[in-house]
Amino acid sequence: xxxxxxxxxxxxxxxxxxxxxxxxxxxxxxxxxxxxxxxxxxxxxxxxxxxxxxx
Numbered sequence: 673x674x675x676x677x678x679x680x681x682x683x684x685x686x687x688x689x690x691x692x693x694x695x696x697x698x699x700x701x702x703x704x705x706x707x708x709x710x711x712x713x714x715x716x717x718x719x720x721x722x723x724x725x726x727x
Contacts, residue, residue, distance in 0.1 A: 692704070692724065696724065698725075702723070702725070704721070706719070706722070
């Protein structure tokens with residue numbers, strides 16, 4: 673879902689909502705990754721990886 677963007681005045685995070693299919697959470701190794709693109713070179717920075725699992 674790399675085409676989902678959220679914007680607000682830096683460095684704040686604006687409100688956002690992401691829907692995830694339950695079936696995706698039933699697979700092993702699924703991770704939700706939140707990050708910011710660097711204004712300097714476009715690289716991913718400040719990465720937050722959240723493992724997803726349904727129990």
